[in-house]
Amino acid sequence: MQASNLNEILTTLKDSSGNLTEFDESWSQGRSAFGGLSAAFAVTAMRKLVAEDIPLRSLMVSFTAPIPPGEVTVQTRIQREGKNVMQLNADVISGGASCLQAMGVFGKARPATAAPPIDSVDPKPRDQGIAFSEHSKRLPAFLKYFDGCWTGGGLPLSGTKARELSLWARHNGSLDGFAAELICIIADIPPPVMLSHFTEPTPASSLTWSLEFVIPAEEIETEWFYLDFTLEAAADGYTQQSGRIYTEDGQLCALSRQCMVYFEQSGHNKK
Numbered sequence: 699m700q701a702s703n704l705n706e707i708l709t710t711l712k713d714s715s716g717n718l719t720e721f722d723e724s725w726s727q728g729r730s731a732f733g734g735l736s737a738a739f740a741v742t743a744m745r746k747l748v749a750e751d752i753p754l755r756s757l758m759v760s761f762t763a764p765i766p767p768g769e770v771t772v773q774t775r776i777q778r779e780g781k782n783v784m785q786l787n788a789d790v791i792s793g794g795a796s797c798l799q800a801m802g803v804f805g806k807a808r809p810a811t812a813a814p815p816i817d818s819v820d821p822k823p824r825d826q827g828i829a830f831s832e833h834s835k836r837l838p839a840f841l842k843y844f845d846g847c848w849t850g851g852g853l854p855l856s857g858t859k860a861r862e863l864s865l866w867a868r869h870n871g872s873l874d875g876f877a878a879e880l881i882c883i884i885a886d887i888p889p890p891v892m893l894s895h896f897t898e899p900t901p902a903s904s905l906t907w908s909l910e911f912v913i914p915a916e917e918i919e920t921e922w923f924y925l926d927f928t929l930e931a932a933a934d935g936y937t938q939q940s941g942r943i944y945t946e947d948g949q950l951c952a953l954s955r956q957c958m959v960y961f962e963q964s965g966h967n968k969k
Contacts, residue, residue, distance in 0.1 A: 700767055704735075704843060704869070704883075708742050708876050717743045717772040725840050730764035730797075732840045733904050734886030738879040740788035740800035743772035745878070748784055748804045753914035754878040755783075756803040759907040763797040765790060782806045807914075815912065815950040817942070821924045822849040824866045844887065845870045851927075852894025860894040861929045868922045877915035881952055884923050885909055885943050890958045891929035892937040902960040905936075910953045920945040927954070935959055 700722035701707045711719035725735050737759050745754075771791040778785045783805045790798035827847030830837060837854070846867035852860030867887050873880045890902045927941035941954035 703871065705872055705874075705876075707735075708738060708873070708879055711739060711742045711772065712746065712875075717746075717774065718769060720769045721767060723767040723839075724842070726767055727838045727840060728764075728901060728903065729766065730761075730903070731767070731770075732838065732883075732886070733759075733761060733907065734883035735840075736761070736765050736790055736798050737800065737882045737886065737907065737909075738876070739770060739772050739790050740774075740798060741802060741879050741882055742876065743774045744786040744788050744800070744802045744804075747774055747776055747786060752784065752804045752806050753911065753916055754802055755805040755911055757878075757882065757907075757909045758801045759904075759909075760799045761797075761904050761906070762799060763792075763795060765792045765797045768792070777801070782808060817950065819924065819926065819942075819944050819948050819950075821864065821866070821926075821944070821948075824849070824922070827866060828853070841887070843870060844868065844884075846887070849924075851891065854889045854893040855896055855899065856894050857897040858894050860891065862927070863888055863891045863894065863929075864924070864926045866922055866924055877918065878911070881911070881915045881918070881923075881943065882909060885925070885941070885952055885954050888925055888927045888939075888941060890937055890956075890960060891927055891939050892932045892958070892960055895932075896962070898963075900960055900962055902937075902958055904956050904958050906957045908955045912950050912952055915951075918945060918951055920947065922946040923951075924948075932960075935961065 702722045773789045786802045788800045789796040827849040829847045851863035852858035924944040930938040943952040
């Protein structure tokens with residue numbers, strides 16, 4: 699029986715000697731698993747090869763093929779292990795094919811001069827946003843596993859042609875023991891900002907994703923996260939966007955950058 703509970707899905711993978719787990723269609727986004735979940739599979743499997751006190755510093759992901767609901771396997775290997783930094787590779791396998799390739803960089807803390815983040819954030823209160831549930835018919839089913847609201851920029855398929863998108867989000871279940879996975883999954887909730895330029899359903903998906911942890915995920919205690927994303931450019935069916943993920947008290951905790959594709963149909967999406 700395929701699983702829908704996120705904690706169970708990741709715990710099964712963590713406890714599996716063969717790095718196996720499964721998920722059901724409620725975690726799908728189009729033909730494939732929600733990208734944040736797919737990336738979390740890689741993180742959970744790589745984490746098993748690294749000491750618990752060494753945090754994930756950077757994750758780089760290439761989405762090479764759709765991952766349909768069902769069983770997945772993760773193959774991992776240590777690429778390089780230095781005194782302070784470990785680099786690992788992971789392949790998420792479905793149907794005998796590699797559907798996601800990832801590199802995780804884990805690094806020990808070292809005495810060093812610090813430079814605080816250069817930006818600040820003053821998000822709109824959650825009670826002034828538009829709840830995910832108010833647009834449930836136009837949003838992917840996996841969002842039912844999260845509480846959240848849109849607070850700024852254009853909603854997907856709103857035709858507003860916005861360049862910015864901001865929202866609040868949190869898991870509506872427990873993810874104890876999966877600190878880095880929690881951030882990965884939250885950070886991939888924002889859709890392509892380019893979708894705000896359209897009014898009709900427009901298929902889109904990620905090609906590559908880079909996520910950098912400004913502070914170790916294990917040090918983050920907040921439940922709510924504020925996400926602020928920017929459309930950098932879009933042309934020829936490809937779009938680039940960047941994002942910042944903050945704790946509830948405004949602390950920058952992660953940076954995101956994605957290259958995505960979108961498939962606009964001629965004659966459609968006109969407001």
